[in-house]
Amino acid sequence: MSWRNAAVALLCAVTTPVLADASPSPAPAPIPCPKSAEPNPERPPRPSPPPDVPAHRTVGGKQLDSAGLVVPAGVPDPPANTAVSWLVADLDTGKVLGACGPHEYGTPASVQKLLLAATFLDKLDPQQIVTVVHEDIAIPSDSSAVGLVENGQYSVETLWLGLLLQSGNDAANVLARLGGGAGGMAAGVQAMNQHAKWLGAYQTQAVTPSGYDGPGQFTSAYDLALIARVCFANETFRRYQLTERTQIPAQPPKYEGFEIQNENQLMSKYPGAIGGKTGFTSLARHTYVGAAERDGRRLVVTLLGAEPRPQRSWQQGAALLDWGFSLPEQVSVGRLVNPGEPLASPSPSAAPSNPDGPAEVVAAAAESRWTTMFFFGTGLAIATGMTVLAGLVRRARIRRRTDA
Structure with missing residues (x-):
């Protein structure tokens, strides 16, 4: 493998984030409530409730x-x-x-x-x-x-x-x-x-x-x-x-x-x-x-x-x-x-002080933290990759001058 190909491969490896499966796990099924035997009354259809908040x-x-x-x-x-x-x-x-x-x-x-x-x-x-x-x-x-x-x-x-x-x-x-x-x-x-x-x-x-x-x-x-x-x-x-x-x-x-x-x-x-x-x-x-x-x-x-x-x-x-x-x-x-x-306000700042607050508060905070970590990690990886690439280039130039 040429030094150029090796450098590109290394750069891709260090800049590609390893992501866990981000798909949410399905919520557990509700536990049924104990029910008495009940008749089947004739009743009007139950009205449609408003959307859940x-x-x-x-x-x-x-x-x-x-x-x-x-x-x-x-x-x-x-x-x-x-x-x-x-x-x-x-x-x-x-x-x-x-x-x-x-x-x-x-x-x-x-x-x-x-x-x-x-x-x-x-x-x-x-x-x-x-x-x-x-x-x-x-x-x-x-x-x-x-x-x-x-x-x-x-x-x-x-x-x-x-x-x-x-x-x-x-x-x-x-x-x-x-x-x-x-x-x-x-x-x-x-x-x-x-x-x-x-x-x-x-x-x-x-x-x-x-x-x-x-x-x-x-x-x-x-x-x-x-x-x-x-x-x-x-x-x-x-x-x-x-x-x-x-x-x-x-x-x-x-x-x-x-x-x-x-x-x-x-x-x-x-x-x-x-x-x-x-x-x-x-x-x-x-x-x-x-x-x-x-x-x-x-x-x-x-x-x-x-x-x-x-x-x-x-x-x-x-x-x-x-x-x-x-x-x-x-x-x-x-x-x-x-x-x-x-x-409870649905903002990332509310999550640490209210662990029993709405689920979306915790989720928003987690997403914000993950986003920050991702971009920080990506930037660090890019910087590291560029440093390695520069080193390879210098070594190749030295090698070419010596061989001449």
């Missing part, structure tokens, strides 16, 4: 980005249930103890009323008397209702009790209209959505104040836990939740008063229950939020898309609460973020 699926920790079962290592399996997605968390520490598809989109039904409470409970005077207008009671025939009447006058506190005890869609409309001020009910719903984002519930989009089905209305099991945590931190909310029954005042001369009762059976049948909310539409199926306290520890469970057999939704929630209480306090698979906590 990767950063939203990792709110609370990278482990929560799963469509399947997420539980701490070494703990007993959670009880089987019929819910499409669920989550169990500690109301006080914010630790997520386990979940199934925590960031999967679901349809809320009446558990969305908790977002209405989280948004306006502290902003409305409970003693204010409100007059009901026709728009408030113009609800579909299959809606749950307290039984408010047009031109009837009710205190805001009575409306909250009607909302939380009897899941009144009519009460939800009045409260959202009142909370929306001059903008009315539409402004109230807009405020709910803004509040959801402030809480970190990025997958929640309200279309109706009551949770009655509307196009584009979604939430997730994780978001519901965030909302519930804020509600149960509110003393007034806890007092309303513990109310067993209340009187809806008469509206003379035509309408007599009547009594309503708390519909959440967890309250009367589960020791330590502190409240929650039921929900159902034919589209959403059964949705549920329940909370209980045991030995100074407060847990919350959220379920979306459950069926009422072989157990009612509150019973499935109770079984998950039992499972959560059986776990050591230190275990978790993530956390409930705090209200106002900013979403």
Whole structure:
């Protein structure tokens, strides 16, 4: 081989980077969640959710980005249930103890009323008397209702009790209209959505104040836990939740008063229950939020898309609460973020300080580091190659002069 060919071969060898296979390894398949035998109900097709935002699926920790079962290592399996997605968390520490598809989109039904409470409970005077207008009671025939009447006058506190005890869609409309001020009910719903984002519930989009089905209305099991945590931190909310029954005042001369009762059976049948909310539409199926306290520890469970057999939704929630209480306090698979906590910025600088942040943050940082190393290595190799080539040329010239 001539010196020119040898030099070119050496230069190519030192300047060609050795690259590992850069193709990403396939993500492991989600672990199936334990399922109860469930009927095959006739239900409308599930609505198409909005496109996933990767950063939203990792709110609370990278482990929560799963469509399947997420539980701490070494703990007993959670009880089987019929819910499409669920989550169990500690109301006080914010630790997520386990979940199934925590960031999967679901349809809320009446558990969305908790977002209405989280948004306006502290902003409305409970003693204010409100007059009901026709728009408030113009609800579909299959809606749950307290039984408010047009031109009837009710205190805001009575409306909250009607909302939380009897899941009144009519009460939800009045409260959202009142909370929306001059903008009315539409402004109230807009405020709910803004509040959801402030809480970190990025997958929640309200279309109706009551949770009655509307196009584009979604939430997730994780978001519901965030909302519930804020509600149960509110003393007034806890007092309303513990109310067993209340009187809806008469509206003379035509309408007599009547009594309503708390519909959440967890309250009367589960020791330590502190409240929650039921929900159902034919589209959403059964949705549920329940909370209980045991030995100074407060847990919350959220379920979306459950069926009422072989157990009612509150019973499935109770079984998950039992499972959560059986776990050591230190275990978790993530956390409930705090209200106002900013979403991790998808920039390379965020990766080192937030190892549990969104996956794309870590990927971007790794890609940036690899790019820097590649170009640095290439430049070094080129410089080395040129030095070797120059040396070969000098040696060849010396050899040619000597041979002459």
